[in-house]
Amino acid sequence: MGVLKSGFLFLVFTVCLYPVFVALLTVPWLQRHALYAHKIHSGFWHDVNKPESFGFAAHQVTPFNVSTPDHEVLYAWHILPLATVAANRDALATSDAFDQSLPLQLLKSDEQARVVVNFHGNAGHVAQGWRTDTYRALSNQPHTHVFTVDYRGFGRSTGAPDEAGLITDGRALVNYVLSLGIPPSRIVILGQSLGTAVATAVGLSFSDPTSGLLPQSLAYGKVNMDKAVFRSIILVAPFASLPDLLLSYRIGGLIPVLAPLRNSAFLVSLVTKYILDTWPSGLRLNAYVSAASTLSSTSNNGAGNVHILHARDDQDISFVQSEKLFAMATGKDVEELPLGAREVVGEGKVGVRVEMLEFGMHNRVVTYAPVGLAVMRAFEGV
Numbered sequence: 001m002g003v004l005k006s007g008f009l010f011l012v013f014t015v016c017l018y019p020v021f022v023a024l025l026t027v028p029w030l031q032r033h034a035l036y037a038h039k040i041h042s043g044f045w046h047d048v049n050k051p052e053s054f055g056f057a058a059h060q061v062t063p064f065n066v067s068t069p070d071h072e073v074l075y076a077w078h079i080l081p082l083a084t085v086a087a088n089r090d091a092l093a094t095s096d097a098f099d100q101s102l103p104l105q106l107l108k109s110d111e112q113a114r115v116v117v118n119f120h121g122n123a124g125h126v127a128q129g130w131r132t133d134t135y136r137a138l139s140n141q142p143h144t145h146v147f148t149v150d151y152r153g154f155g156r157s158t159g160a161p162d163e164a165g166l167i168t169d170g171r172a173l174v175n176y177v178l179s180l181g182i183p184p185s186r187i188v189i190l191g192q193s194l195g196t197a198v199a200t201a202v203g204l205s206f207s208d209p210t211s212g213l214l215p216q217s218l219a220y221g222k223v224n225m226d227k228a229v230f231r232s233i234i235l236v237a238p239f240a241s242l243p244d245l246l247l248s249y250r251i252g253g254l255i256p257v258l259a260p261l262r263n264s265a266f267l268v269s270l271v272t273k274y275i276l277d278t279w280p281s282g283l284r285l286n287a288y289v290s291a292a293s294t295l296s297s298t299s300n301n302g303a304g305n306v307h308i309l310h311a312r313d314d315q316d317i318s319f320v321q322s323e324k325l326f327a328m329a330t331g332k333d334v335e336e337l338p339l340g341a342r343e344v345v346g347e348g349k350v351g352v353r354v355e356m357l358e359f360g361m362h363n364r365v366v367t368y369a370p371v372g373l374a375v376m377r378a379f380e381g382v
């Protein structure tokens with residue numbers, strides 16, 4: 001009896017509260033807090049200005065600020081390759097923790113230096129969760145410098161997040177690295193989860209700055225609008241677009257967002273109209289492949305490839321999203337992809353590779369060896 005009664009109450013609760021939940025999410029402020037979850041972080045008891053507390057070697061990480069053309073100040077990290085730290089231990093030991101001069105000199109003076117620009121997922125700050133393991137894994141590769149940033153409204157960065165803002169922030173970090181004299185052919189853009197949407201849009205904004213698929217309000221500032229194709233764009237646990245994702249997304253693998261509406265085309269179109277930031281990565285990646293192919297064939301030999309990785313046991317974003325993204329990027333039909341890698345190189349086009357992994361879940365996967373291998377692969381022949 002008790003079980004029946006509580007089951008009934010649960011049903012009433014769910015049926016009545018779900019519409020309230022969906023209605024609340026149409027309020028812009030609530031929607032952006034739910035999507036970006038930037039206020040959910042451990043900044044109160046973790047000090048990102050003490051990278052050693054996250055397991056880095058002394059002086060391996062230099063925190064610094066990047067300014068955006070629309071006057072936000074973003075908090076960022078420059079992580080040195082461990083081998084570079086070892087070779088310069090004594091000089092680094094006398095350098096101030098926030099002094100960028102020596103770390104940047106080590107980057108600029110290494111002819112084999114390569115840079116991974118990392119765009120993290122939603123919630124938290126640069127050092128949240130598995131993120132630090134990712135940086136450590138990559139900086140264990142010789143000559144590999146990692147740059148990572150907190151988007152506006154995240155961690156110690158100023159402002160509040162939205163789609164145009166995050167893309168502006170991504171561009172600001174990439175422009176910072178370019179301003180150091182690092183050529184695009186030595187830069188890999190790596191994104192995970194929400195960061196894949198940023199990585200894709202940033203890639204498109206450099207290969208085709210005037211693309212109609214980019215937000216109108218993107219703040220380019222006075223930076224030059226020279227086109228660029230980077231070494232590679234690596235997308236880990238991505239999604240094809242936000243409305244599409246929300247139809248299958250379950251918060252923490254449990255609570256559905258729009259899945260209950262999925263069978264009603266009317267309700268779906270009604271509710272998706274209220275999604276403010278749609279992050280159309282599938283369309284953008286397709287446009288990127290076209291634009292990058294044209295640029296890559298004339299200048300950067302072999303650059304611009306896309307590598308998508310997704311774990312089958314991802315409980316947050318289904319691997320089906322990568323199947324859709326791959327199909328959209330390559331212009332093929334959506335198909336069920338087996339475990340392992342598949343590559344499509346259209347004639348005269350940059351390659352698009354998709355790799356279905358058996359393990360890795362949603363967040364941890366970016367720390368796993370296949371992502372390290374993807375970075376190595378990207379830089380092969382450089």
Ligand SMILES: *[C@@H]1O[C@H](CO)[C@@H](O)[C@H](O)[C@H]1NC(C)=O
Pocket residue numbers: 063064065073098
């Ligand atoms: C970055 O900016 C913040 C706020 O403006 C400032 O407090 C901090 O000292 C700056 N950090 C560095 C490393 O310059």
